[in-house]
Amino acid sequence: xxxxxxxxxxxxxxxxxxxxxxxxxxxxxxxxxxxxxxxxxxxxxxxxxxxxxxxxxxxxxxxxxxxxxxxxxxxxxxxxxxxxxxxxxxxxxxxxxxxxxxxxxxxxxxxxxxxxxxxx
Amino acid sequence: xxxxxxxxxxxxxxxxxxxxxxxxxxxxxxxxxxxxxxxxxxxxxxxxxxxxxxxxxxxxxxxxxxxxxxxxxxxxxxxxxxxxxxxxxxxxxxxxxxxxxxxxxxxxx
Numbered sequence: 101x102x103x104x105x106x107x108x109x110x111x112x113x114x115x116x117x118x119x120x121x122x123x124x125x126x127x128x129x130x131x132x133x134x135x136x137x138x139x140x141x142x143x144x145x146x147x148x149x150x151x152x153x154x155x156x157x158x159x160x161x162x163x164x165x166x167x168x169x170x171x172x173x174x175x176x177x178x179x180x181x182x183x184x185x186x187x188x189x190x191x192x193x194x195x196x197x198x199x200x201x202x203x204x205x206x207x208x209x210x211x212x213x214x215x216x217x218x219x220x
Numbered sequence: 221x222x223x224x225x226x227x228x229x230x231x232x233x234x235x236x237x238x239x240x241x242x243x244x245x246x247x248x249x250x251x252x253x254x255x256x257x258x259x260x261x262x263x264x265x266x267x268x269x270x271x272x273x274x275x276x277x278x279x280x281x282x283x284x285x286x287x288x289x290x291x292x293x294x295x296x297x298x299x300x301x302x303x304x305x306x307x308x309x310x311x312x313x314x315x316x317x318x319x320x321x322x323x324x325x326x327x328x329x
Contacts, residue, residue, distance in 0.1 A: 135318070137266075144223070144323035145258070145266065145309050150316060158316040161221055194265060205313045206256040206271035213265060 109214030122195030133198035224321035242310030254313035
């Protein structure tokens, strides 16, 4: 059974840093592209970052230079390093698995999310 | 990376049909057949309902269907049921990045 479990969220001051983790089970993350999506309170989903099976990464303009997506294949875990945090980064952060198939691109499994609150 | 445009809310009575539109640009919805739709109930994670414009994952009722014309994708829910009341988000591949719609709240009257 595919499972994604996020952790690492919490309260952090503006300008601070945090590392989110997404522990995967039931599949091998290095065989899939993996993504982070966030949702600020009362608002919609916002795509944040993606890491492809080959290792290439992309980030949304809103977080470029401040967030870094990575993975540890030995731990089958996805990470998101958040730095220079701002109030507007307050959100629930979800990790999701990208479906790997011919002529298909979508996120088929999602974790339950971890809340990051940026406040002094 | 502007968000895709969705109506903020739609509503319908049980048994009726509703359609939610999702308008993008020639760089995302119009350029790729990689539009997906996600249902989200309050406090829950998003759940995949449609992928690659019009394909339904196993377990999703055939009351849910998707389509696309030009820069606009649509999700149609027929035979509305009370449990369909939720937020719906479209998402399009845009050449890495990806982009989501602002979300549509579906109310079943």
